Amino acid sequence: MTETVTHPEVLTHPEKRGIELIGDSERHGRARGLFPVWAAPSVSVLSLTVGASLILLGLELWQAFAVIIAANLLWILVGVVAISGPAAGTSGSVVTRAIYGIRGNKVIVAFYGWFISAVFLALNWLAASFMGAELLARAGFTHPVLGPVVITIVVAAVTVLVAVYGHNLILRIYPVVASVLLLIFLLVTFFILPHVNWDYAPAESLHGLPLWSSVTIGFAILASNPLSFSNSPDMARYLPRSTKASSIVAATALGGMLPGIFFTSVGALLATGIDAAAMELGIESALLAMLPVWLGPIFVAGVIINTISLNGMTTYTASMAFQSIGIPIRRIPSAVVVGVIGTALTIYLVTSTSFLEAVNLMLQLLILISGPTMAIFATDVILRRNRYNGAELFDERPGGPFWFTAGWNLPGMAAVTLGASTAALFLNSGLFTGPLSAAMGNVDLSVPVALIVTSAVYVLWTRLAPTRPAPQVRVAEDALA
Template sequence: MDLEPQSAAPGRVEQNGTNSIPLVERHGSPRDLFTVWAGSNVTYLYFVLGGLLVLFGLNVWQAIAVVIAGNLFFVGVGFLAITGPRSGVPSEVIGRAFFGVRGNRVLNLVCGWFVGVLYEAINLSVGATVGFALVLWFAPQAPIWVQGALVLGLALLTFTISVYGHATILRFSRWITWVLLIGIALMAFFVLLRADFSYEPAGGSLEGAPLWAVALAGFTLIASAPLSWQVGADYARYLPPDSNPSHVAFWTGFGGFLPAVAIGILGVLAGTVVDMSDPTTGMASILPSWFYPIFLVIVIVGSVANNSLTAYSTGLALLAAGVRWRRSVTVIFDAVIAVGITLYALFVSNFLDSLSGLLEVSLVILAPSMAIYVVDIIIRRNRYDGRSLEDESPGGSNWFRRGWNLAGLTALVVGAVATALFVSTTFYMGPLAAALGGADLSPIVGSLVAGGLYALLAGRRIRASLASPRTDAEPRSAEVAA
């Protein structure tokens, strides 16, 4: 593969994203990761998800507990990030260690790229819907085609930031994070003034299901968001290789967890006083008229920040999958696909149904794949060699059996089947979920089955390779050594 220099100064297009970062270009501290992850997670999606918990039939405190519990998966996101400074390569390349070169290509297309593009479409849909509400605030007779134009405009802005790469995203995140947090703090003030903390659902739980089943369904919905962020190494790889792993994990995980929980709780509280089936319009009834358009702008900017990070990683996923394009071209390709899905979601299907269904079904792959990644880090003691991981040649350390690591792939397939048996959505319910009255245990079961099976199948081989005097798992140069 013809690889080009990876890092870029702000204002210069970053051309590629799969080669390891040279030591001379490693800089910053783990604390810098907070603004990257916090800025990208100040998104309206979490507000909508919090409101959906109220629509499910949970009361205030039950819904808040579910928001906190589901977002604890950001601990896993932080843990995955520690592989970045050590190896200097993104998560999309590290996956070769546990899936093999060819197996990892397939997983990058399904898990890294396809799911990522669907999330890009969700964020574009949210941004365009809110943007149209902003237009209607000033021009009530605006035609519906304006919403389509907003999709194109937001896509142009979002994917332009992603094309310029890591340095631009980092600079954008540093100032936008605090602007968004201030705006969210103001919104929180007005929501708290009107919220009904004693709210109890009048119609009972969703479809008459028992409370614990509804709570588990909400847990799965909330957990789907952090589980989709299996790209922690993509941004941590720019840090010096001797960066403290616990600090890397903390600032990454906390950066995602804090805004996700805070905004999710605001969605819950808003759901006690407004109809969260149409949250954008409903918020106009509890926000001052002078602040409502500001609130809409905050949502739009948040969707752009979140999508910039997502689009950057989906571009890397295509490269890691073996697509021989420049990274800038992969981002443009993503934009075309995401815009098409967004227009369909807005003008053809029911957006809320599509949203909840997509997030829940994506866990079939996301939960087991994160578990395998975590277990591999633990067994390997985070000893990844960036140069070795980039070796795609037959016979290399990542080739395994014809390019497929059967241990990782078997664990993934079995974990995905186990997850599917326990998943419960509006259009599909696994047989074991049905037997439990609709309870959705998919993220928990999928993680335990996949992680445990991978440890059983691959643990001995990995530990044996680490015990040898010279292994491909160990760093080969000061450029990637911790």
């Protein structure tokens, strides 16, 4: 049953709306407002860390820069997916009922929502925990576990608070947050640059299969970031239905892409000025050592602000994902549940691994889920020309527009399953190396395989399936103009 609820968006009150349809009278804003929403989370210490890992893989600087640019171009897919939000007027986790079917969507969103949300919450809280603990150690508090755990709990509580206040708070404060973070990280960059070895060359230049192995592993690690943001419709869904799709794509993609390219490149430069022994002790320690005493606390504060901004948005969208699969819970308590799950995973990682190891391992494994789900979402948007009927998406009755086969859309389910299983054969991570990757000299083709196989299976099967529903169009014919 379709539910359209009117809730006034007051900055000082929590947002009560969950996945309910947004009426035309409540639509507001411009596409350009999405730029800072995505820029704030992208000005991140994770970018510095991942950029440094490219140098540890043995790449030369120009090779690292090429990989960074190529991987960040995948932000275009995030922008393509975002345009379904204003078209449907609801959360992306509801829009995907058109891809997987009513029942199939519950399975996909349940697994994807819990796993992706918890992992990304943990990775970002982990950054704040390690950086904060390092700063506390310099102030004399050296407990290796208690410091990171306390910081994690405090930051997690503030993050959940942001998610509770929701969409209007995010749109209002993220432009300010993006500006503050940009200033802080540019200051950090200024003090990093004197330590850069501009004549850097790896001890042994890579050629042939070893080079392609490092390039593709680095690409997979970097690509996992944009590919994980299939929640972009949630942030765009309040825009007027008439908003140009091209403007939404540009604002979303550039917001994530530009700071991502810049600060990941700074991370690669950073690694040229740190010896291997220092990197083993933790990049957070080496990074703080490069900064003047007065800037260290400011930088850690920036890391924490960035963590809250990214995880606040993740928690916000994850809370709606739980609603979309039929769990009888309101959005606000759902946000609290998501926060508790992410906090538990963060504490586990804090006590069991280093920051750099956790980042690289978790980001690579995310590809097996985020690659296929992003590929099929973007493919469906293009196939339908962004024609989604919000009212029909809420029709969960047998025989409804998206009931398909007993509630399952076989092309969608088959595509993501085949995409993920095939990509696993080409994955090369610290935890698992696929047999085809090993046969090719540890080259990691998991990202292109996930995208190509998923999209190809979905396109071919939907073109051949005569029972595919043709939703009624309630958006302008130039929705993709």
